[in-house]
Amino acid sequence: MNKLLFAIAAACVFTGCTAAPMKEPPMHHKNNQTVALLPQTSTTLAPDTVLRFERVDDSRCPPDVVCITAGKIVYHFTLIFPTGQEPFDLEPAEPTYISVQRPDLVIALATTPPPPRPTSAPPAPPSAVRLTISQPAESR
Template sequence: MNQLILAFAAACVFTGCTAAPLKEPPMHHKNPTTVALLPQTSTTLAPDTVLRFDKVDDSRCPPDVVCITAGKIVYHFTLIFPVGAEPFDLEPAEPSYTSVQRPELVITLATDPPPPRPTNAPPAPPSAVRLTINQAPTESR
């Protein structure tokens, strides 16, 4: 057994086992954050960044109606920065958004939409939408 360890150690010395360290993966691969927001509420993502859930538009076909198109559900959000606002939409067909002002910030829909409601059903209470927030570390300039 000792010979095997010595052989491995010698191989490392002669072949350069001290290879360059692997680059640290971006934070969004390691520590995504999940948040749940109700319509017309917000959360602070960073000292200078707020995410607001504006509203939901649901044009999906109710189960008790025959529709020409299936419709869709769209969630409307706004990122608020000191230099302005960045509105964006998420939907099951396009569940991720990368910020224009902060490209290291990726927001992904992490919830399944509720089923469409029958036409005679009372309005559903607002339901929270879960989002995964990925923020890669910013590089010093």
């Protein structure tokens, strides 16, 4: 019975977390760039706009454990403008974010999350997340 529960939980984890379709950013933007960021690093998107990758929270069920829920992986970011900061999250279920302060700026996950690690495995080194940034040419 435990093996059956594990198999069902594993199927939920792998189909629910890693096979989620990635939504494409709106195609009306003329310029797309791809960036890769490690946690606690930043990139300048425009003279007045910086994107910071804060951290990743991974609550997905490890493959060697039977879990009640599959959990999820969430990437936390902050857009930094002269007028303030705009924190936001991306995850496979909601992979696209449109800036509130700059609605022409669209940020989308362009990475596939790594599989959950077994509980006996050492912590994984930080890995980069890839993002597709869409914005008009004149704002760069």
